[in-house]
Amino acid sequence: MTWSLKGTYFESCNCETACPCMFLSPPTEDDCTALVGWHIDEGTDEGVSLSGLNVALAVHSPGPMATTQWNVAVYVDARADEAQNGSLMKIFGGQGGGHPARLASHIGKILGVRSVPIEFTASNGKYGLTIPRIADVEIEAITGQGDGPVTISGHPLCIAPGFDGTVARASKNVYQDHGMEWGLTGKTGVFSPFAYQSEQ
Numbered sequence: 001m002t003w004s005l006k007g008t009y010f011e012s013c014n015c016e017t018a019c020p021c022m023f024l025s026p027p028t029e030d031d032c033t034a035l036v037g038w039h040i041d042e043g044t045d046e047g048v049s050l051s052g053l054n055v056a057l058a059v060h061s062p063g064p065m066a067t068t069q070w071n072v073a074v075y076v077d078a079r080a081d082e083a084q085n086g087s088l089m090k091i092f093g094g095q096g097g098g099h100p101a102r103l104a105s106h107i108g109k110i111l112g113v114r115s116v117p118i119e120f121t122a123s124n125g126k127y128g129l130t131i132p133r134i135a136d137v138e139i140e141a142i143t144g145q146g147d148g149p150v151t152i153s154g155h156p157l158c159i160a161p162g163f164d165g166t167v168a169r170a171s172k173n174v175y176q177d178h179g180m181e182w183g184l185t186g187k188t189g190v191f192s193p194f195a196y197q198s199e200q
Helices: 081-092 097-106
Strands: 003-013 032-045 054-061 070-075 105-117 118-121 126-131 135-141 165-177 180-184 188-197
Touching: 003 126, 003 135, 003 165, 032 081, 032 118, 032 135, 054 126, 070 081, 070 188, 081 097, 081 180, 097 135, 097 188, 126 180, 135 188
Parallel strands: 070 105
Antiparallel strands: 003 032, 003 188, 032 054, 054 070, 118 126, 126 135, 135 165, 165 180, 165 188
């Protein structure tokens, strides 16, 4: 079982900037509601190409994310054919090993899985993800010292290990599905490259 993925990930949640869950501290709002998206620039799973596809999760954690099991809704790019869909579900569901398996260990309940159109945008420190009638998220990097980005490195709860996370703020984070609903502005975001692979 050999697979590898490279691309860009971003997320936005209901915490104030920056999210304390990344440092194993309680969320600023007592619970955490987050949308997480991955755009795969290059990816293969035993000969199945996954390049150009997107995956998204809607996450609710009723307490600190490091110690509380998550409720998760899964969204897979509708452009994926049967083989690609199976590969993405295996990898992001944790059955393929690697870092996604560690992330999947935090999931307590899967609320549902949908194959949907997912539009991912990235330009000049702005990132967005849209799922028609379900989700609409847009974040922009915060300007730091010397007009440069604000980054976080070495954080223990990490979606993309090995890469610094760039801190952002969400102009919108809207979601409605599976009995969960939120509409947020001005809350935290983070983005970075990611690189996952099967364990050697």
